[in-house]
Amino acid sequence: MKESTESSSTLETVVELTEIELEDHIDTKVSEERIQGMIRKMKETEDKLAHLEKVRDRWQTADNTIKVIGLTITFLLTFITTLMNAIPTQNISSDALKIVTAIFSSIAALSAVSAEGTIVGFTSKNKAKFVGQIRELEKQYHKCYLFYERARADKKITNDELVSFYSIFQDKKE
Secondary structure, eight states: OHHHHHHHHHHHHHHHHHHHHHHHHHHHHHHHHHHHHHHHHHHHHHHHHHHHHHHHHHHHHHHHHHHHHHHHHHHHHHHHHHHHHHSOOSSSOHHHHHHHHHHHHHHHHHHHHHHHHHIIIIIHHHHHHHHHHHHHHHHHHHHHHHHHHHHHHHSOOOHHHHHHHHHHHHHHHO
């Protein structure tokens, strides 16, 4: 009878060890899946960041193009106006020359004002908007990276850590 008690306690010890190993195995698998979820979310953030940087670069190109075109038109019209003032007025009536000079001068001034107004009012505002979005995404990405590294270090991700990780993205939307 003593043998049967001894063998049953050994069996219980084996079962207890197996349950502990099973829990560790389940915790490891759950943590691995959570890490994969974190990696997917980080990849999504990287993709959004790359897209916003591409759009920002397009706005920068548009901004520079408008600046160059506006300055070129202004320079050319100012140059033509200067040449017209330098022309001797022997065969041309001075009133006609004054009218043409005034027209070219006003067109040069309007092109300068409209180009700068477009740059400041539209393209610069859009560039600033995308720069702000990029900064926010970069902050989120860096926070995600810290969570990811912490998870890799201890190999276990608790539910609280997972909630904290996803709260990074909730803060931006609220």
